[in-house]
Amino acid sequence: xxxxxxxxxxxxxxxxxxxxxxxxxxxxxxxxxxxxxxxxxxxxxxxxxxxxxxxxxxxxxxxxxxxxxxxxxxxxxxxxxxxxxxxxxxxxxxxxxxxxxxxxxxxxxxxxxxxxxxxxxxxxxxxxxxxxxxxxxxxxxxxxxxxxxxxxxxxxxxxxxxxxxxxxxxxxxxxxxxxxxxxxxxxxxxxxxxxxxxxxxxxxxxxxxxxxxxxxxxxxxxxxxxxxxxxxxxxxxxxxxxxxxxxxxxxxxxxxxxxxxxxxxxxxxxxxxxxxxxxxxxxxxxxxxxxxxxxxxxxxxxxxxxxxxxxxxxxxx
Amino acid sequence: xxxxxxxxxxxxxxxxxxxxxxxxxxxxxxxxxxxxxxxxxxxxxxxxxxxxxxxxxxxxxxxxxxxxxxxxxxxxxxxxxxxxxxxxxxxxxxxxxxxxxxxxxxxxxxxxxxxxxxxxxxxxxxxxxxxxxxxxxxxxxxxxxxxxxxxxxxxxxxxxxxxxxxxxxxxxxxxxxxxxxxxxxxxxxxxxxxxxxxxxxxxxxxxxxxxxxxxxxxxxxxxxxxxxxxxxxxxxxxxxxxxxxxxxxxxxxxxxxxxxxxxxxxxxxxxxxxxxxxxxxxxxxxxxxxxxxxxxxxxxxxxxxxxxxxxxxxxxxxxxxxxxxxxxx
Numbered sequence: 001x002x003x004x005x006x007x008x009x010x011x012x013x014x015x016x017x018x019x020x021x022x023x024x025x026x027x028x029x030x031x032x033x034x035x036x037x038x039x040x041x042x043x044x045x046x047x048x049x050x051x052x053x054x055x056x057x058x059x060x061x062x063x064x065x066x067x068x069x070x071x072x073x074x075x076x077x078x079x080x081x082x083x084x085x086x087x088x089x090x091x092x093x094x095x096x097x098x099x100x101x102x103x104x105x106x107x108x109x110x111x112x113x114x115x116x117x118x119x120x121x122x123x124x125x126x127x128x129x130x131x132x133x134x135x136x137x138x139x140x141x142x143x144x145x146x147x148x149x150x151x152x153x154x155x156x157x158x159x160x161x162x163x164x165x166x167x168x169x170x171x172x173x174x175x176x177x178x179x180x181x182x183x184x185x186x187x188x189x190x191x192x193x194x195x196x197x198x199x200x201x202x203x204x205x206x207x208x209x210x211x212x213x214x215x216x217x218x219x220x221x222x223x224x225x226x227x228x229x230x231x232x233x234x235x236x237x238x239x240x241x242x243x244x245x246x247x248x249x250x251x252x253x254x255x256x257x258x259x260x261x262x263x264x265x266x267x268x269x270x271x272x273x274x275x276x277x278x279x280x281x282x283x284x285x286x287x288x289x290x291x292x293x294x295x296x297x298x299x300x301x302x303x304x305x306x307x308x309x310x311x312x313x314x315x316x317x
Numbered sequence: 318x319x320x321x322x323x324x325x326x327x328x329x330x331x332x333x334x335x336x337x338x339x340x341x342x343x344x345x346x347x348x349x350x351x352x353x354x355x356x357x358x359x360x361x362x363x364x365x366x367x368x369x370x371x372x373x374x375x376x377x378x379x380x381x382x383x384x385x386x387x388x389x390x391x392x393x394x395x396x397x398x399x400x401x402x403x404x405x406x407x408x409x410x411x412x413x414x415x416x417x418x419x420x421x422x423x424x425x426x427x428x429x430x431x432x433x434x435x436x437x438x439x440x441x442x443x444x445x446x447x448x449x450x451x452x453x454x455x456x457x458x459x460x461x462x463x464x465x466x467x468x469x470x471x472x473x474x475x476x477x478x479x480x481x482x483x484x485x486x487x488x489x490x491x492x493x494x495x496x497x498x499x500x501x502x503x504x505x506x507x508x509x510x511x512x513x514x515x516x517x518x519x520x521x522x523x524x525x526x527x528x529x530x531x532x533x534x535x536x537x538x539x540x541x542x543x544x545x546x547x548x549x550x551x552x553x554x555x556x557x558x559x560x561x562x563x564x565x566x567x568x569x570x571x572x573x574x575x576x577x578x579x580x581x582x583x584x585x586x587x588x589x590x591x592x593x594x595x596x597x598x599x600x601x602x603x604x605x606x607x608x609x610x611x612x613x614x615x616x617x618x619x620x621x622x623x624x625x626x627x628x629x630x631x632x633x634x635x636x637x638x639x640x641x642x643x644x645x646x
Contacts, residue, residue, distance in 0.1 A: 230418050234417070
């Protein structure tokens with residue numbers, strides 16, 4: 001990451017390096033103080049609702065607990081419990097298997113939302129001419145958010161169930177003889193729900209990136225003899241990288257921390273990291289849940305770190 | 318290659334941007350499309366390039382009509398007003414882009430791109446991104462990118478308008494030099510008559526989607542076809558005589574005793590000292606073709622020093638009859 005900052009041309013600092021007059025220095029200091037004051041409201045919100053809870057989680061993850069109380073004493077037992085049996089090497093431990101399953105959904109959900117999101121954003125940004133129509137189509141994209149996400153998930157059940165609409169139609173048309181079992185409460189339905197819930201988080205940043213592409217670049221590519229596909233791969237996709245990265249961060253963090261979707265759409269049969277934490281919380285095993293949450297946070301940060309290594313967001317923005 | 322426009326028309330709904338123009342541009346010439354904004358010059362250029370569909374009429378480049386062909390099959394290349402360099406690619410990759418799209422192997426396209434960058438004196442900065450270049454440098458890269466695929470016609474959309482005046486004159490010289498070296502046809506859109514005069518073999522003055530006059534710069538300046546051309550090209554007075562309208566070059570106007578037979582009296586409304594010349598603005602209601610537009614007389618500094626004028630003075634203004642050029646409209 002430090003290499004990334006070094007590559008950014010640092011013009012403002014170069015300008016400040018010149019020996020400043022005393023009056024100017026005072027003015028600069030005043031400006032800087034003002035900047036801190038302006039950043040303070042957001043800083044306080046972050047402190048109260050982000051840093052403090054995070055610190056508390058971290059602290060609690062090192063506390064002891066038993067069936068009926070939490071004891072504020074330092075222990076590493078919670079973390080040892082998380083990774084119990086993982087170092088023996090014979091079989092995959094529960095934690096690793098759970099993470100693997102969650103990562104699988106991450107990958108599938110990410111690939112699917114990226115494909116759908118990019119396509120939709122591309123269509124709205126480049127093939128819809130009028131701004132009014134773009135706005136209308138964009139609003140249509142947000143319609144799924146008009147209801148709660150539990151309702152949105154439950155809505156799939158009459159569609160995908162054994163006697164649901166899809167199976168009925170397929171059998172009515174004579175495509176299949178018996179109902180397809182894997183439609184609901186399966187990996188398929190979980191990924192489907194993720195696409196339904198999270199694609200918008202991909203569309204918005206990618207669309208934003210696309211709208212910032214100078215249209216004359218597309219013409220310049222055409223002029224240079226690029227086919228529409230070549231223009232897409234050589235001009236549009238590289239220039240959408242920041243949007244793709246931001247959308248990917250949204251989707252990956254949402255899926256990594258999810259417990260409701262995997263629960264409802266997987267028929268409570270599929271494990272996920274979020275689900276483990278939720279179960280531990282429901283048994284009031286807060287320190288264990290906190291330790292799991294800290295491990296999950298670490299995993300997500302590694303994932304995002306890898307992603308930003310791939311695309312230098314700070315340079316692109 | 319020769320370019321021919323055959324009653325080329327562009328309509329947007331009810332508005333006509335380009336109104337059935339006919340034009341022949343000889344191979345290897347430098348042609349400037351000149352006119353005020355909204356006169357249809359850029360639309361014409363974009364139709365030649367293939368970035369704008371043709372409503373009716375056709376564009377003929379060399380032996381074939383290209384009205385329906387995509388840009389890359391016309392043998393043209395375009396240089397865009399904002400340069401349109403790909404911000405994520407280095408200069409080298411920007412220039413090599415067209416070759417890459419045509420499937421030229423990597424080693425060869427890098428070599429050709431660097432040769433082209435050398436031609437525009439940008440080989441030292443080949444590894445930089447466009448954002449790290451000045452306006453003039455970006456323009457050179459854009460020029461190299463347009464030329465790398467060996468087009469027969471280069472189309473330039475107001476290429477100099479984003480540069481500062483000093484750089485503009487330098488790049489102008491360079492464009493002319495390149496055109497001479499490469500021997501290909503350049504079509505250059507501009508709203509600056511000075512640029513058109515300095516560069517072109519053929520000046521096409523456009524107004525309201527039509528061609529007012531298409532001729533070499535000297536003809537356009539000495540014998541403007543219409544009052545519009547005379548005014549737009551500058552340095553002319555459009556004078557209304559009882560029976561006809563004429564254009565007289567401002568530097569051919571005569572004041573005082575030399576004013577000649579068709580002299581009229583005029584009031585001095587402004588005197589501008591310009592160094593080697595002095596511009597005198599005169600109000601002559603009898604001669605004015607347009608109410609409120611004063612006549613201009615450009616005097617040499619010597620002539621002015623002999624007969625200095627003050628604001629509000631009344632002088633006789635006239636011109637040698639050989640200098641009066643009759644206008645069609």
